[in-house]
Amino acid sequence: MESNPWKTLKKELVYENPWIRVENHQVLNPAGKEGLYGKVHFKNKALAIIPIDENHTTWLVGQYRYTLDEYAWEIPMGGGLIDQDPLESAKRELKEETGIFAAKWTEIMKIHTSNSVTDEVGYIYLAEDLSFGATEFDETEVLKIIQLPFREALEWVMSGKITDAISVAGLLKAARILGY
Template sequence: MPDKSNPNKTANPWTVLSTQPIYQNRWIRVVEHDVLNPAGKPGIYGVVHMQHIATGVLPIDADGCTTLVGQYRFPLGVYSWEIPEGGGALDEDPLEAVQRELAEETGLMARRWHPLLRMHLSNSVTDEVAHCFLAWDLEQGIAEPEETEDLQVRRVPFREAYDMAMRGDITDAMAVASLMKARLLALDGKLPKDVTALILK
């Protein structure tokens, strides 16, 4: 028999009693909520509010290759291969933000763009939103990474990057999701024919 105690299962089951700011810098704002949990018992919930949107781009060149960016990720203590990624102001157009990041990290500019996906990253503790795009019809310029970015740039066939994600050699969420989504869309015939041919090359 269906549970009728809460007919609207998508409603917020948490009750916030009070909220206290804990820490803030240019990138994050941490708050702690005193709450009643879905069972009605008291507890706390810490939330990290991001001060920027996250952006990622999967560039595909005329040879069917993509460009990966490698960098040491301080929070994890590991080196990570990823798609070009960055961020933008909360009120900035994600496409404009990601175009800037692609040029800064790789020197690439793209004439064709396609939105791939919108993601919530680590949604149990943060409200971070990521916007990922597919880019092709590329032109190479000069990279100008930020001083905090010690990057390696690596050009690999799309299939090799996809296989790296499948093996777990790429673990970054935006990179994995973008590679999987692009291949599925290509296989389903839901991308422009020219970029589909490059992805499935």
């Protein structure tokens, strides 16, 4: 393992809400010069799920993303508390957003979402052997759920219709695992 060439001189809390904490770090950079480094700490793990049935059909979730000021298509995803098992949180998220339950779960990827400014860690799962129930959206969610062939979801990635980094990475990794 490589050693850390950065030295933290001081940390200052800039902003905090239930989901994130923003810090300003005074540092000595690898060249030994003083500088500032902003860090966004996520209070949850990112969890993303690719549900896939025996016919290689999958489900995507569409929603308006406030931070982007645009509509986005994604694999089902959400957050899980840092101290909770990510798989259990992923099961909850899949049920809440799509009403889908899965008997078979495979972790296919651990991902850092934007490691230059945040410490967020994401886990992506393949969910198989599916059954269906009712959704339980959060009060902030207005979601559209669509079902489509997995190959078409891959086409959406390649055409730029899906731009969410976790969705892109997860769908491409799943494609490799599934033999596409």
